[in-house]
Amino acid sequence: MFKILSLLIGVPIIVIAVMFAIYNQGPVTLDLRPFSSSLDMPVFWVVLGTLLIGVLLGMLMTWLAQGKYRAMARSYRSQAISLRTEADLARARAEAAEAKANA
Incomplete structure (x- = not known):
């Protein structure tokens, strides 16, 4: 049951992420203020990287909260x-x- 549910949720998310990456390849300048430098990269790297960092931080916080x-x-x-x-x-x-x- 869990495997079917994860496929039903995971496959559409992967398809949407791939479509997003294909259609959002325009450059964006990411300004790193404290370090006085900037990076030019495609929009999808910024968005998907931010999502990945958010997921990883959420997993870490959940793991820490469940320690007891x-x-x-x-x-x-x-x-x-x-x-x-x-x-x-x-x-x-x-x-x-x-x-x-x-x-």
């Missing part, structure tokens, strides 16, 4: 492992006690 949930998941995972080990030991003791009682 990842820490909780690690804690719960280790807790589950210790409880599973404890249950296995209790099961082994019960089986040993049952075998001893039947013998």
